[in-house]
Amino acid sequence: MTELWTVEVDTSVCVGSGLCAANAPECFSLDTSGRARPPEAPVVAADEVLEAAENCPATAITLRKATGGEEIFVP
Template identity: 65%
Template sequence: MTAEEQWRIELDSAVCVGSGLCAGTAPTCFTLDTAGRATAPESPVPASPELLDAAENCPAAAITLRTAEEGKEIFAP
């Protein structure tokens, strides 16, 4: 991961259980909406270890990360 690398967040809101783990782990990338489901900012976002950690630890496996330019999979549940 480089300092200028950008990732695209794909969030499956249909399977999100609203645990808030993603928002707690990567608060610059995730928030919870009024229904308690995770939301992500418009992509791309800067690559970060916190973002990868949030995706890897999502209890609902609702987060996929891809490179912004090529769409190469970084993490998929």
């Protein structure tokens, strides 16, 4: 079975660098103010998504398993 993650972005600390959207464009988009927007539905676990969270300069991205909520990456 494919593992799914939920993606959260703390927009109060996001600086709009766009690195997340560059690393994982299938997962992240930027809103009109340039801040990251996560997908509304869980995403398939992928190295690119984890890399986007790890490389966020504002440490604004949290990843959790969609089932059970176990933390994958918390800034």
